[in-house]
Amino acid sequence: MPIIIKTKDEIAVMQQAGRIVATVLEMLKLQLRPGMKTAELDVIAAREVVRLKAKPSFKGYHGYPATLCVSVNDEIVHGIPGERVLREGDVASLDFGAIFRGFQGDAAITVGVGTINAEAQRLLAACEGALQAGITAARPGVKLGAISAAVQNYAEYRGYSVVREYTGHGIGRQMHEEPQVPNYGRPEEGPELKEGMTLAIEPMLNIGDWRTKIGRDRWTVSTLDGSLSAHFEHTIAITDGEAKVLTAL
Ligand code: MF3
Numbered sequence: 001m002p003i004i005i006k007t008k009d010e011i012a013v014m015q016q017a018g019r020i021v022a023t024v025l026e027m028l029k030l031q032l033r034p035g036m037k038t039a040e041l042d043v044i045a046a047r048e049v050v051r052l053k054a055k056p057s058f059k060g061y062h063g064y065p066a067t068l069c070v071s072v073n074d075e076i077v078h079g080i081p082g083e084r085v086l087r088e089g090d091v092a093s094l095d096f097g098a099i100f101r102g103f104q105g106d107a108a109i110t111v112g113v114g115t116i117n118a119e120a121q122r123l124l125a126a127c128e129g130a131l132q133a134g135i136t137a138a139r140p141g142v143k144l145g146a147i148s149a150a151v152q153n154y155a156e157y158r159g160y161s162v163v164r165e166y167t168g169h170g171i172g173r174q175m176h177e178e179p180q181v182p183n184y185g186r187p188e189e190g191p192e193l194k195e196g197m198t199l200a201i202e203p204m205l206n207i208g209d210w211r212t213k214i215g216r217d218r219w220t221v222s223t224l225d226g227s228l229s230a231h232f233e234h235t236i237a238i239t240d241g242e243a244k245v246l247t248a249l
Pocket residue numbers: 057058059061062064069078095096097106107108169200233
């Protein structure tokens with residue numbers, strides 16, 4: 001499959017999908033508190049996406065059983081919401097996707113449950129900063145590797161490792177399109193970025209090393225060494241100037 005270039009009109013629809021995703025994540029962030037079960041967040045996401053006249057992307061995707069992914073502490077991505085109770089000091093990554101008028105939006109945030117310690121706060125800030133560094137590097141005429149290298153340099157300079165087995169991705173009518181968007185690499189690698197490309201950039205940063213394991217539920221990805229992990233994601237469009245963040249409010 002080639003990289004699919006979108007028209008300005010298609011990007012405008014993707015921005016509507018993206019705003020819905022951002023709205024749901026903001027709502028979840030406001031509602032999240034210690035004592036809550038992760039399944040309660042899934043219920044909120046499922047209700048809000050319908051209210052906003054969109055459909056959830058993840059439910060049923062390769063058999064994924066929920067609307068939202070909630071990955072807690074050493075969990076990196078693809079945590080299935082359930083009976084787990086969030087505790088003061090936990091960090092929870094919330095990953096959500098929606099389909100509006102045939103186009104996808106995909107974004108993730110990591111939030112503290114109540115008050116979190118300084119080590120966790122620094123990890124979250126570094127992960128969000130790494131995402132922003134990747135977005136800033138994304139402009140027409142550079143290689144895709146410019147994004148990857150910007151994310152990796154930002155993260156590793158601050159002492160964190162970047163997960164290698166999972167990547168960002170092209171996005172459009174499908175949640176996952178070409179190309180893969182790794183969070184590590186060299187600026188001269190990969191295809192050239194062109195106006196109209198739409199990408200999900202999603203760094204996953206660990207305090208320990210980058211190796212991962214998959215849980216008994218066959219979905220939940222955790223750090224192999226048990227260290228804390230964070231995940232931030234935006235869907236962006238390559239424009240003639242700075243990249244446009246589609247999953248912003
Ligand atoms: N943001 C994740 C991704 O881009 C969401 C996929 S979760 C799944 O891969 F459950 F849908 F697989």
